[in-house]
Amino acid sequence: MRDVAIIGVAQTKFGELWDSSFRDLVTEAGLGAIQDAQIEGNDLEAMFVGNMSAGLFVQQEHIASLITDNSGLNPVPCTRVEAACASGGLALRSGIMAVASGYHDIVISAGVEKMTDVVDSTGAIATASDQEWEAQQGVTFPSLYAMMARRHMYEYGTTREQLAMVSVINHSNAKHNLNAQYPFDISVEKVLNSSKVADPLRLLDCSPVSDGAAAVILCPAEDAKKYTDTPIYVKASAQSSGTIRLHDRKSLTTIDSSVNASREAFKMANMTPKDIDAVEVHDCFSINGLLAIEDIGFVEKGRGGPAIEEGMTRIDGDIPVNPSGGLKARGHPLGATGIAQAAEIVWQLRGEAGKRQIDGAEVGMTHNIGGTGGTAAVHIFSR
Numbered sequence: 001m002r003d004v005a006i007i008g009v010a011q012t013k014f015g016e017l018w019d020s021s022f023r024d025l026v027t028e029a030g031l032g033a034i035q036d037a038q039i040e041g042n043d044l045e046a047m048f049v050g051n052m053s054a055g056l057f058v059q060q061e062h063i064a065s066l067i068t069d070n071s072g073l074n075p076v077p078c079t080r081v082e083a084a085c086a087s088g089g090l091a092l093r094s095g096i097m098a099v100a101s102g103y104h105d106i107v108i109s110a111g112v113e114k115m116t117d118v119v120d121s122t123g124a125i126a127t128a129s130d131q132e133w134e135a136q137q138g139v140t141f142p143s144l145y146a147m148m149a150r151r152h153m154y155e156y157g158t159t160r161e162q163l164a165m166v167s168v169i170n171h172s173n174a175k176h177n178l179n180a181q182y183p184f185d186i187s188v189e190k191v192l193n194s195s196k197v198a199d200p201l202r203l204l205d206c207s208p209v210s211d212g213a214a215a216v217i218l219c220p221a222e223d224a225k226k227y228t229d230t231p232i233y234v235k236a237s238a239q240s241s242g243t244i245r246l247h248d249r250k251s252l253t254t255i256d257s258s259v260n261a262s263r264e265a266f267k268m269a270n271m272t273p274k275d276i277d278a279v280e281v282h283d284c285f286s287i288n289g290l291l292a293i294e295d296i297g298f299v300e301k302g303r304g305g306p307a308i309e310e311g312m313t314r315i316d317g318d319i320p321v322n323p324s325g326g327l328k329a330r331g332h333p334l335g336a337t338g339i340a341q342a343a344e345i346v347w348q349l350r351g352e353a354g355k356r357q358i359d360g361a362e363v364g365m366t367h368n369i370g371g372t373g374g375t376a377a378v379h380i381f382s383r
Contacts, residue, residue, distance in 0.1 A: 001100045005224035005231040006381070008037025008217035009343040014331030015181040016116050017211040022058045023070040026112040029213035029336075030071055033108060037217040037227055041071070045104040047078040050091030050111035051335035056124040058117045067110075084128035085284065087111060088214070088338025089239075089368030089377030095218045096237045096379075105223070110215035111340070113333035121209045125334075128371040130245045142206060142285065144246055144372050146198035149287035151252040153200065155302065158290070160200055162305035164191035166286035167204050167328050169314055174325025176355035181210055181331030191286075205286040210331035214339035216346070230350045235363075236268035236380040244374035253302075255288075255373035258295035262367070265378040266297075273297040276380075277361040278348045279319065280341035282369045283326045292367055293321060296378075315358055323348060323356045338368035338377060349383050 010032025012025050020028075026049065034041060049067055054060045064078040081091040088111030095109035115121050126135040129144060152158045168188055174180035186204060194203040224231030242257030243249050249256070266272055273296060281296070283289030290304040298319045299307045307313065313321035324330045324344040327337060345364035347353045362383050369376045 002102060003221035004096050004099045004218055004234040005221040006216050006234065006342070006346055007219055007224050007227040007231055008033040008039070009215070009346045010036055011179050011214040011340050011343045012212050013179050014210050014212035014333060018116065020211065022054060022060065022112065022114040023066060025114060025211060025213040026067050026110060027071050029112070029215040030108060030110055033215035033217050039106065039217065039227060041073050043106050044073065044076050044108055046098055046107045047073070047076055048081055048091040048094040048107065048109045049078060050081050050087030050338060052082060052084050052087050052113060053124060053127065056118065056127065058114050083375040084370030085282070085334045086338060086368045086370035086375040086377050087335040088340070089366065090338070090375070092216065092338055092342055092379065093237045093239055093377055096234055099218050099220060105219060107218045108215055109218060109339060110213065111336035111338060112213035113335040114211045115209045115333060116211050133245050133247065140198070142198040142201055145285040145287050146201045147246060148252045148291070149200055152287060152290070155253055156305065158305035160192060161188055162309050163200070163205060163286045163290065164188040165308045166283060166289040167191050169308070170283065170322050170326040170329040173315060173323050173356050174329030177325050177330060180325045180329055181208055182329045201285055201287070207284045207327040207332040210333040212331060212333035212336050214336045214343050216339060216342055232346045232349050232381050232383065234379065235271070235382050236265040238264035238268060238378045240264065240376045242373045242376065244371060246372060253291065255291055255295050255369065255376070257373045257376035258292060258367065258369060261376040261378040262296040265380050269380045271363070271380065275363050276319065276365045277363050278323060278345060278358045279321055279365040279367065280324060280344050281321055281326070281367045282337070283322060283328055284332060286328070289321070289326065293319070296367060315356060320358045323353060323358055338366065341366040341368060342379060345381050349381060
């Protein structure tokens with residue numbers, strides 16, 4: 001197996017992008033990554049695109065053909081990858097494996113979602129849960145994560161204020177991200193006084209409905225310096241499956257797929273959590289931002305709340321989390337999230353993140369999950 005490097009990245013603005021279509025967004029991100037890598041479209045040998053459900057959101061299937069055709073990239077083979085909110089992370093993993101195996105040399109992994117075209121996105125998003133046992137019984141994703149939050153509060157004494165700090169820190173980072181959906185500060189008080197969604201979660205605990213796309217260009221590590229002076233190397237790519245239903249889990253306070261994928265990634269990279277300088281975690285709700293730092297191993301189970309309250313996860317903390325603003329403030333166009341996380345880590349390791357730059361970042365990590373943890377994809381990168 002060959003080592004793999006990232007030589008180009010791009011991301012569109014995230015938000016309610018009424019003037020941009022599904023095809024506009026993915027084309028913008030793809031062309032941006034091609035330009036960043038200083039290659040031509042005909043250099044691409046394969047494309048892998050993460051997308052949860054264009055069929056539900058924009059009534060379009062066969063998006064692989066749509067994307068290559070609209071981008072002028074026929075006959076490059078393009079494959080859609082779906083794993084709910086982890087679709088982007090798995091598209092990245094698919095591209096990495098294609099290059100590592102020697103099957104292709106230059107590959108683009110992208111992610112896209114256009115969520116605002118549907119009148120009510122709640123039902124579409126709920127298809128990532130177990131339909132028979134959860135969604136058809138009236139359970140929504142906010143309520144699923146609310147159960148996890150309530151149980152964590154019961155078992156470990158986690159407070160509402162500690163949960164709110166996840167959102168506050170994300171927004172403080174996003175205000176320096178031009179691509180973020182919500183680039184402004186909020187306070188703990190604002191979180192606690194925002195509209196109740198599913199007790200104990202409130203509106204400002206929840207990631208938004210978002211449109212957007214992101215893309216990365218991959219090539220063999222041995223060739224990376226031909227294209228860029230600042231290649232970023234893939235040290236690990238791991239994936240794990242987990243139970244899709246909450247009621248089948250041993251614990252509501254641990255996402256096993258996050259634990260297993262993280263352990264595998266650290267083993268592949270021959271690293272530990274102490275080696276990570278920056279991490280983008282999947283915080284679709286504030287409780288998941290807290291669970292992520294526990295499940296990955298940055299803090300002990302139950303210590304996530306105090307660690308966040310003490311500032312450990314701030315940009316100048318011991319383990320900077322979500323310098324992009326995370327899913328909560330950067331935005332969460334489902335299929336694009338895992339790729340956008342990788343793009344942020346690339347900018348951090350290149351030293352190109354501007355006012356949200358983490359000093360001396362050498363090693364970065366991404367954590368992308370589908371649903372409530374039925375799928376997890378974890379990647380580690382280095383300068």
